Amino acid sequence: MxxxxxxxxxxxxxxxxxxxxxxxxxxxxxxxxxxxxxxxxxxxxxxxxxxxxxxxxxxxxxxxxVDVQQTFNSKKPGPYYKTLLLSLAVGVVFGGITFIGPDGTLRDALLIGGVLFICFLASFSYAYYLRRKHYEEMDEDESI
Amino acid sequence: MQYIYCIIGVGDDMKNNVKITRMKMSMTQEQLAIKVGVTRQTIGLIEKGEYNPSLQLCIAIAKTLRKTLDELFWEVDEL
Missing domain, CATH: 1.10.287 (Helix Hairpins)
Known part of the structure; x- marks a missing residue:
């Protein structure tokens, strides 16, 4: 068609x-x-x-x-380790909550923390990759 | 700048000169449709201003009718 x-x-x-x-x-x-x-x-x-x-x-x-965000804020994306640290923080916080909560075992805490860490890291990394790619595609005079 | 209106549109009932130009060239909607690779209904809707074509289609129509985009699609404010 x-x-x-x-x-x-x-x-x-x-x-x-x-x-x-x-x-x-x-x-x-x-x-x-x-x-x-x-x-x-x-x-x-x-x-x-x-x-x-x-x-x-x-x-x-x-x-x-990412497209909408970069239209209003076209700053260069920060270093990747921030994304890693943020994902790790989410994993640690939720793992900690699971461990502290009722019936919380170390195994459950590690499992939930690990899964959340991977989920957040995957989505944040994809967003970071897109932001970086779009930033590099911008015209030189626009990226100042 | 002259091409932006093709993408963002200039309202629901965009006036254009496609129909007049096509008739001056003694071309039917079907002939124009075949040349630009769309259906006759799409040409009809563009002429009536009920469909907002993409820039690519605007250019194809302009080339087929041997006119510029301005001549075919630019809206002139009526006083």
Whole structure:
């Protein structure tokens, strides 16, 4: 399909279908939760699809966020170790909260802290890579 | 600067000279559509100002009708 108007229309249709699909998945999860109990929601494969889709959408939207942010603040991105330290801080804080909380074991604390550290590091690193790439792509006279 | 209006648009009912120019060249909507690689309906909507074409399509139409972008799409304020 070469016609740009039809391509745009097709994308709008996909957006509507996606919204409908998401509403259906959420509805089915809520129905499952009411019928069998809240804990059954996370056991369902639909939950995995729903969460994976949310994560994917989040990652795709990072590009938009970086573009918007750089339009208003086109400063050079800081050093990468700050990103690393911030992710580590998030992991340590949440690991600490898990350890201090009721039934908190060292294993759980390490697991939660590690997972959060990796999740934050991955998303922050991607945002950092985009910011750096966009900054380098800027015209020399704009990056002063 | 003259090309920016193609991307950002100049309102929902953008006036343009595509229809007049096309008719002066004795060209049908279908012929123009085939030459620029879109459907006839898209050309119709552009002429009516109901679809805001991309810069790439604006240039393709301008080249096909042998006019500049200004001559085809630039809005003139009516006093």
């Amino acid at each position: 070469k016609d740009e108007r039809l391509v745009l229309q097709s994308l709008k249709n996909i957006r509507i279908a996606f919204a409908f699909q998401t509403i259906c998945i959420v509805g089915m999860l809520i129905y499952d939760g009411i019928r069998k109990g809240i804990s059954h929601i996370t056991d369902s494969p639909l939950w995995l699809i729903f969460m994976a889709t949310c994560v994917l959408l989040g990652y795709l939207n990072i590009r938009i966020s």
